[in-house]
Amino acid sequence: MKTMRSLRALLPAVVLLAACSNPNGQTQAQSIPDLAQPTRRVPSDPASMKASFSPVVKKAAPAVVNVKSRRIVRQRVDPFWDFFMGGGGGGAQVQGSLGSGAIVRADGVIITNHHNIEGIVEGNGDITVQLADRREFPATVLLDDPRADLAVLKIDTKGERLPVMAIDDREQLEVGDLVLALGNPFGVGQTVTNGIVSALARTDVGEANFGSYIQTDAAINPGNSGGPLVDMDGDLIGINTFIISRSGSSSGVGFAIPAAVVKQVVNAALGGGHSVVRPWLGVKGQAVSGEIARSLGMTVPRGVLVAEVYPGSSADRAGLKEGDVILSIDGQAVNDEGGGAFAIGTHKIGDRVPMQIRRGERDQTLTVRAEAAPDVPARDERTIKGRNPFDGATVVNLSPAVAQDLGVDPFDGRGVLVTRIGQGYALSAGLRPGDFIREVNGRPVNTVGELTAATAAQGRSWTVTIERQGQRITARFST
Numbered sequence: 001m002k003t004m005r006s007l008r009a010l011l012p013a014v015v016l017l018a019a020c021s022n023p024n025g026q027t028q029a030q031s032i033p034d035l036a037q038p039t040r041r042v043p044s045d046p047a048s049m050k051a052s053f054s055p056v057v058k059k060a061a062p063a064v065v066n067v068k069s070r071r072i073v074r075q076r077v078d079p080f081w082d083f084f085m086g087g088g089g090g091g092a093q094v095q096g097s098l099g100s101g102a103i104v105r106a107d108g109v110i111i112t113n114h115h116n117i118e119g120i121v122e123g124n125g126d127i128t129v130q131l132a133d134r135r136e137f138p139a140t141v142l143l144d145d146p147r148a149d150l151a152v153l154k155i156d157t158k159g160e161r162l163p164v165m166a167i168d169d170r171e172q173l174e175v176g177d178l179v180l181a182l183g184n185p186f187g188v189g190q191t192v193t194n195g196i197v198s199a200l201a202r203t204d205v206g207e208a209n210f211g212s213y214i215q216t217d218a219a220i221n222p223g224n225s226g227g228p229l230v231d232m233d234g235d236l237i238g239i240n241t242f243i244i245s246r247s248g249s250s251s252g253v254g255f256a257i258p259a260a261v262v263k264q265v266v267n268a269a270l271g272g273g274h275s276v277v278r279p280w281l282g283v284k285g286q287a288v289s290g291e292i293a294r295s296l297g298m299t300v301p302r303g304v305l306v307a308e309v310y311p312g313s314s315a316d317r318a319g320l321k322e323g324d325v326i327l328s329i330d331g332q333a334v335n336d337e338g339g340g341a342f343a344i345g346t347h348k349i350g351d352r353v354p355m356q357i358r359r360g361e362r363d364q365t366l367t368v369r370a371e372a373a374p375d376v377p378a379r380d381e382r383t384i385k386g387r388n389p390f391d392g393a394t395v396v397n398l399s400p401a402v403a404q405d406l407g408v409d410p411f412d413g414r415g416v417l418v419t420r421i422g423q424g425y426a427l428s429a430g431l432r433p434g435d436f437i438r439e440v441n442g443r444p445v446n447t448v449g450e451l452t453a454a455t456a457a458q459g460r461s462w463t464v465t466i467e468r469q470g471q472r473i474t475a476r477f478s479t
Helices: 054-063 079-085 259-270 290-295 314-318 337-345 400-406 425-429 448-456
Strands: 003-006 064-075 091-105 109-112 125-130 136-145 150-155 178-183 191-202 213-216 228-230 236-245 254-258 283-287 304-309 325-329 352-359 362-369 393-397 416-421 436-440 461-468 471-478
Touching (some): 125 150, 136 259, 254 259, 314 362, 325 337, 393 448, 400 416, 436 448
Antiparallel strands (some): 003 236, 064 091, 136 150, 191 213, 228 236, 304 325, 436 461, 461 471
16 A cells, blocks of 8 residues: 655765775875866757756756754643543654755745644744755744645845745646756755656645645655756746655655645735635535446546535535536636635636536536635634633634635534644643534533633533544543
């Protein structure tokens, strides 16, 4: 079975170089013939494959950086931990991560992966960026986007202009195009590998819940994560993010986040945003299989069969109905629910986007207005305090906007969702981000206000029901 591994850091390798010496221990000088340097060109046809990628590397490499992060991880310890989590532990430890990144603005704005700096935004660690010339700078986080597995960093260059890598979000990529992957695999130092685009629009892979990845066979290994995938112009066409491998090392199946998403995240950060607001379609569906295609009278299985349309969503207002098949959005073929979310999600709020559908035996085009997911009911985000099992837990009312941010199903209906666990009883009780709180002492809980009222009651004995990954768990606590 293949396992998917994020390209997280390994400790840097140390390479010892031995000097050539004569028997007396003195270094011997070697004469080097004065050879004329050939002109190097990017390969442009099969006959020129003996040419070099050096011009591309010389353009791109100065803008590639190493990203090192360090954070303190506190382990939970409590008898309830075994019940909720299936294990125990305690204490604290320092965890390090080594990845890569690319400078996208001359004043020190850098793009990398979210998982390279995960956990740092809460202030329990630090981030260091090392430039291609080996200078190091502390970095701050301008914007962290776990949904796309991207983060925007900033270093203080004190007025110095740094080399920049252009983001080419208009590149018309095709399978078979030549690409280079740059980064710091295994911590050995800046490294370049070459390959081709193996596939495009991979939406059924990856840990992030918003992605349509570029697949490449360019060697990508731990430490490459966050580094750029570049075209033959030396421009950034993607950010390398994960591989599929049995061993954890490159097997020629690597994935990069497309430049369109990278540019969207960078623009949000430069605009002062703390998160990326993406359009939301408001559709639940399933890929059209061969059997479904036959039942619908389709000659080829393609598209997404709409199972449910969220009331009041942009899809609803555009006239999409249950039983329709979404074939494409803005000319981009859609073959699963993730592909539809990506196709609409890379647009700007307010854009009018054509959507081709099949209804009955006819194809037709609807126009969808790109709109943000509704934030209804109001989030009412609170951190629960007091002598109760939720002490230290941050909770929020579920809405389509919250569901989109956190990667949960907005069609689950109303509920109170745990988004963060801080210091307090909830830490040791084993609550997790993503848990739905359903009942407290036999009382149903549908809103944050109802949870607050339930926890205001004085008592030492608590019966709590949560829903985790579709399963209900009831436990009793004494506080």
